[in-house]
Amino acid sequence: MPTHEWTMAGDDYGSRSRPRRKTFMVLAVALPVLLGLLVVLYLVGGLDGTTRSLGPKNYSAHVECQVNSAGSQGTVTVSGTITGDATRYSVTVEVLDAASHQRIGLQTFEVRGTNAFEGTTAAQAPIGPSGIECKITKVA
Template sequence: MPTHEWTLADDRPGMGGPRKGRKALIAVLVIVGAIALFVVLRPFAPGLGEQGGPKLGHRTYNAKVGCQVDSSGDSGTVTIDGTISGDAPHFTVTVEVLDAATKQRLAVRTFEVRGTTKFGGTTPAQAPLGPAGIECRISKVV
């Protein structure tokens, strides 16, 4: 004959008892904690911040670049003029010169910008250039 202790126990097949509910609660808390951590750290992760201006670590910057080409035969010279401003005291700006039609890279030039907001200079470019001209873009800012 069973004892009183045996008759009060809920030992039916398939019942997990109190431990099953506790495991589910822990799993839910871990998932909620991971989501909260992601939301809190998102502004600090590169590339995951808000879609405003370009970011340099925690600093923002604004940059513009323009270029002009002088070519003859198989050689050419590109004059690059640009400005950059932001929270940092200095920047390293890399500019790519592309054929406007084919997007083929014709030249690359890196500028160290310290104590000013302007940068520029000339660089040789591969020629011949296409009929659509050239396009300059800032490919990297450090």
């Protein structure tokens, strides 16, 4: 009687590797990883030729404010400069009443491609006789 041996060597009926399934699995894993890497590079600025660090930025900033008031209403003109190691900044300026230190205005400037920013914001409370103070409260 014949004997039956079960081997996979040279057997047309045994299980074979499926190259299409392996290729699909490699693409299914590699494609999202590649897209994730591109998103991270874009967010840190690596794709537009500028590399930004994820940590704090080094900068030097100066801001000045001038108030124009009529009665209990007024506007504040904010102007300033910022220089540093980044190509873009988000600068938040707070306007305070000098006597009470109450916030009367707040404005955020997006500074890109230049180092100057300027704008006008409405004063939200009556401005006291001692004037106003401006300060940069956040740089991102």
